[in-house]
Amino acid sequence: MTTQRINIALAGLLPDQQHDLTDMLTGLGYHVVSVDIHSEAPTVTALLQDITVLLLGRHGTSRASLVETLKASDDTVVLPIIIVEDVLPSGDDMFETPLQTLQRDTDLDICFAIGADDYLMLPTRASLLRQRVEIALERSAFRTHESNNTERDMLTKLERDVQIGRQIQASFLPSKLPQPEGWEIAARFHPAREVAGDFYDSFYVWNKRRVAIIVADVSDKGIPAALFMAIFRTLLRAGSLYGMKSIRTGEDMLSEPMEPIPAQKDWAVERPGQRPRKLPTIGLSQLESVPSTNAYMANTHGIDAYFVTLFFGILDPRTGDLIYVNGGHNPPIVLRAAGGHEKLKPTGPAVGILPDAKFRYAHTKLQPGDVLFAYTDGVPEARSPEGEFFTDDRMMAAISQDTSSVGAVLQSVEDALEAFDAYTDQFDDVTMMSVRYCLPQNDKATGSDD
Numbered sequence: 001m002t003t004q005r006i007n008i009a010l011a012g013l014l015p016d017q018q019h020d021l022t023d024m025l026t027g028l029g030y031h032v033v034s035v036d037i038h039s040e041a042p043t044v045t046a047l048l049q050d051i052t053v054l055l056l057g058r059h060g061t062s063r064a065s066l067v068e069t070l071k072a073s074d075d076t077v078v079l080p081i082i083i084v085e086d087v088l089p090s091g092d093d094m095f096e097t098p099l100q101t102l103q104r105d106t107d108l109d110i111c112f113a114i115g116a117d118d119y120l121m122l123p124t125r126a127s128l129l130r131q132r133v134e135i136a137l138e139r140s141a142f143r144t145h146e147s148n149n150t151e152r153d154m155l156t157k158l159e160r161d162v163q164i165g166r167q168i169q170a171s172f173l174p175s176k177l178p179q180p181e182g183w184e185i186a187a188r189f190h191p192a193r194e195v196a197g198d199f200y201d202s203f204y205v206w207n208k209r210r211v212a213i214i215v216a217d218v219s220d221k222g223i224p225a226a227l228f229m230a231i232f233r234t235l236l237r238a239g240s241l242y243g244m245k246s247i248r249t250g251e252d253m254l255s256e257p258m259e260p261i262p263a264q265k266d267w268a269v270e271r272p273g274q275r276p277r278k279l280p281t282i283g284l285s286q287l288e289s290v291p292s293t294n295a296y297m298a299n300t301h302g303i304d305a306y307f308v309t310l311f312f313g314i315l316d317p318r319t320g321d322l323i324y325v326n327g328g329h330n331p332p333i334v335l336r337a338a339g340g341h342e343k344l345k346p347t348g349p350a351v352g353i354l355p356d357a358k359f360r361y362a363h364t365k366l367q368p369g370d371v372l373f374a375y376t377d378g379v380p381e382a383r384s385p386e387g388e389f390f391t392d393d394r395m396m397a398a399i400s401q402d403t404s405s406v407g408a409v410l411q412s413v414e415d416a417l418e419a420f421d422a423y424t425d426q427f428d429d430v431t432m433m434s435v436r437y438c439l440p441q442n443d444k445a446t447g448s449d450d
Contacts, residue, residue, distance in 0.1 A: 082133075082136055083116050185435050186407055200215045214236065228306045232351075315366075323361050327348050332374035376428075
């Protein structure tokens with residue numbers, strides 16, 4: 001680390017974001033200043049002449065306009081700009097209209113297109129923040145280097161490729177997650193490299209009567225995995241929202257409906273003297289996008305030797321019923337408020353390997369106080385500097401510490417990984433999603449529309 005003073009400017013942030021980042025950056029040894037982004041353009045560029053790195057939020061300004069101004073000025077053209085995004089909805093964003101969401105996402109895309117260098121999702125950790133700043137400093141040093149040799153040209157091309165991958169990664173992760181009444185949903189995402197193959201998603205289906213929950217892991221890491229993730233995520237979401245049809249025939253891609261796992265088949269069988277019980281079926285059409293996507297990916301991209309493990313669940317917020325497909329993924333864990341836990345084991349193979357692979361669906365029911373924790377293998381397989389694995393046991397201990405909120409569950413894992421020193425030389429992407437049924441028992445709705 002250089003001994004030269006590093007000046008970091010913060011702009012466009014909410015007060016609590018400004019406070020947290022200032023404390024974190026100061027603790028890392030950086031000098032932090034706040035910039036008035038409402039000033040006239042010449043004044044802003046003058047203020048930033050001595051700034052080493054700019055962390056730019058989206059509150060109170062048009063980020064795209066400011067980035068364009070800075071990149072047009074000779075004084076700030078090489079200034080590294082890190083775009084700051086908050087994962088969970090806060091403040092006025094909790095009441096954001098679809099048009100406002102689209103405008104914000106478009107603003108983010110424009111920022112990257114005209115020269116923003118990186119993005120940082122809040123909340124974050126000191127180690128990740130330091131990594132982002134150091135990468136920004138390296139880019140700044142590279143830009144001021146005047147060499148025109150072949151190595152510089154190759155690095156320029158590589159930087160552009162990474163920027164494209166980062167844009168894809170940023171645009172395909174949800175800017176905010178559904179929050180059905182009586183439920184909490186949150187996620188954390190930490191790529192091992194600048195882009196990743198992990199992804200998570202959550203969105204409403206069936207006129208907001210159901211919530212889709214997805215956590216997936218593409219084989220390999222880096223830019224190729226991120227591009228493959230973009231294709232896979234698009235197919236899965238499109239199939240969930242609009243149905244999967246054959247491009248050539250327009251017919252349904254499934255020849256037969258998906259069946260439940262054998263252990264739950266008897267739920268739909270009427271027994272003498274007993275009222276028949278049926279598995280929930282609303283949302284099953286969304287789950288059928290998994291075998292359809294599998295067939296397409298295996299037939300079209302099988303030669304690329306990439307595949308995806310995923311957990312895809314459809315939640316009924318009124319009853320807590322959850323039907324799901326687990327395609328070769330690490331079993332999500334349901335922590336029961338009454339004690340104990342349940343693992344949602346695979347119901348089929350990884351996606352994208354065999355075009356005729358058989359996928360079944362399964363069912364579980366969340367009760368008030370229960371917590372669902374879904375994750376990728378980057379959590380239990382995180383390594384310490386000595387090469388020791390974090391393990392499932394440590395993960396279980398972490399998620400069981402505090403289940404009072406999804407934020408507490410995720411933060412417990414974050415703290416445990418940090419204490420394990422797993423982020424020092426991160427080996428694999430780390431993605432986590434947590435869902436909690438927080439509706440009191442006496443307010444829970446009964447009955448089903450299935």
